[in-house]
Amino acid sequence: MSGNFMKYLIKINLTLLLLLTGWQAPAQRKGPLFRISKETLQDKIKGGWAGQTIGVTFGWPTEFVYQGTFIQDYQPIPWHADYVSEAMHTFPGLFDDIYMDLTFVEVIERLGVHAPAASFARAYASAGYELWHANQAGRYNVLQGIPAARSGHWEHNPHADDIDFQIEADFAGLMSPAMPGAASALCDRVGHIMNYGDGWYGGVFVANMYAQAFKSNDVKTVVGQALRAVPVQSKFYQCIADVIRWHRRYPSDWKRTWFEIQRKWSAEAGCPDGVFHPLNIDAKLNAAYVVLGLLYGNGDFTKTMEISTRAGQDSDCNPSTAGGVLGTMLGYSKIPAYWLDPLKKAERLPFSHTTLALRDVYELGVKHALQHVAENGGRISGNIIEIPQEPVSPVRFEESFPGHFPAGKVQVNSTRSDSVSFRFDGKGFVLRGFVQKLSRSASDKPVRVALYIDDQFLEEFDLPLIAAHRRTELCWKYSLAPGAHRVTLKAVAPNPDYEIVAREAVVYQ
Template structure:
């Protein structure tokens, strides 16, 4: 270790009955701890701002070297003013940080879900699906499950798990425990693993500045049988094979892992919001960036797809390794001009969360066997334990997207063949000044009612997709949607429906 680290490693031998446990401890100064926490928050804010113009503009390709990515001395302020919704990577974190601040480190999962459900900022995909589920009374432990949330493998929890690692320095298992409590509000399976992995990397970045070590050690928290683990393990392997060519590794990732299975908007589309492939771009940026802040930002952004979120994660982790004071002035100067500003629909600025995050980290260190002495903090270090195995969409393969561009005020029927479907659409208020009304719809499959759901028209209360059903018996099915409380000023709008079968689609000539 170098830079600000106090070069001390204590091995404490603790007797427990006839068992002896050896715990590693790390001594760090308070000022260094705070500097690294600030570096993490600063890095992710810089990263999301840098990736702002290219978000989802490069789908299945990367940003060429000759293309200059915009940056200037007041860019963070410009982004916060022009597009507050850009900072969902940060403001969702802040909702959960505030829960810890109000209720303490033992705040229950439902308290996070309640705060999340009451939020007024823009959300999309798994986040909005989870928020809707909580608002409709689905418990926090189930609102991110793929049977309740078709976006369960999306990137959402991955991009807002940073705060967990920042409050768990050197304690990856503590980060995993918090991830379990918070992450299942909006995700499960690979979508949950994205947050576990990112938060573990943040936690490890406090005690080691070897990026390869951080990536490989954090990956131990993820079950080896998961596709998330396999994707990231492939990136590590390809980095060893092509250590100077990030684009070659990017191509290998694209060939093997670019197929989205779950997200109703992204299947059969070059746009990919899946957690594992975007996490692969984070790791590509970290490994090939070689500890250089600018190079890491450039590569993780140029990899494309969710190109604001990926540099946000990569720069946040590297910001912990370097510390706030070592982030190059090119990047930190515009940030400093905006550190006093509250993020969208919050009462928290970067200046405020620097202090909140530091206080939460100190409390978490004490709670988990560490201590604070004068200007020193002693962290009890834990090796990552593998979290439980979860798999979304097991045995489900998308085989078709059928156009269904319609509006209706009573009912809609169609026939499909497969084991599952997702109907994309929404409830629509035909007149802006229409009286308040929430449509209620019922889903019938083969003549049997299987679900009723409410359909508010407000963006923060909306259901992300009309209806979905998985795990059907293989074969033909008759699907019907019926509006139970029709209103002349309201209607359902459908776009298309995605069909799943028990075997993957094979094109003519394929084996």
């Protein structure tokens, strides 16, 4: 019997055995594939990290200086040959957009692309850097034992709709090239640590813009496709859809669209620092400024930087996001030398609170993107990466502060070591204030307090004295029965070495 015939019999018998045992051939790839070379992928990932670093540096002197107004054309915004290095040495905290991202990048490097939400939460909650707004509220919640999936929820976090995750979602998009579903899934794990509702959608939208920027060279396509990931019934979707519509109506006048944004979308309902104040750190408003820069910049890096910065409010984070998305779309090699040369001088400088410099981040970015592609059914064959394509699907709908509208403020102005009390009429409140030591020798042990509403005990919690662990506001409660209420915050063990400083309460009807 010939050897070839024996091989044939073995093949037939093996096939019969596999069929009898229920084995099935692996499914073949279906649908379209997006192909990109490793060199192009690397260039785009470098462009994304470079663009956001350039943007946050450019906006350095303007952050929250222009609240409710744009920066006039005649007002110069500095930029020079050593500007990035100067910023990193002079004000390392400016780069919170970047080092927060890098905290999550380091988790992925240690635990892989499927690292659980709790690992991301623990990493940033235990980091030593300063945080504000939703990030700090989420950190406090994590340190107090609230699960990562709930620490950004509006009932636990008065800053749930703030910009925080929107400015930190870059990493999720940069490691999800042309994979919007994968970007959204990663945002679900990380974004709810500090945000919810429109605050979470800001990150989903940004990550999806990055994902789209790998495969499209048209800004309008990148923005429009990314918006499909956001539920249409959300205010975030409606705000960005309005900006797109106004751009079509006023294609050469970004200031006219800026005025339309102010007229319809500048009201603040959540952030206690922004309600009844010109400051607005709401995710959707600042995302509107990002889109304003991208659409009216139309692929021009300089115009995009100028417009997204001159729109005001969080005017370092917004050009950082716009610059990151556009840098990904253009690639590192096509960022104009005017912007790129000062960055190159700083690429070996580690960011604050991390050992990573940009040159390290570039390498990790490519490594994690390739891992994420492989985990999501992609194939790397030599120099070519093939990525299965699926339509963009909206994430689930959620809403922060439903039915709550700012109705006024109650001036409390109380400084006591034992208790704070005030009355209000409404269905919710946020009491702004802090605790402080009156003696240098006093310990940093948190002050334990109990919250009573209408003389009924509600909860007991800590007010930490360490700034990195602080509670963003003294206390809050939403969804009460509408009407008159009395709020009392009592120290469980009053100590004359400490005092509770209560400023004012934001009241909701």
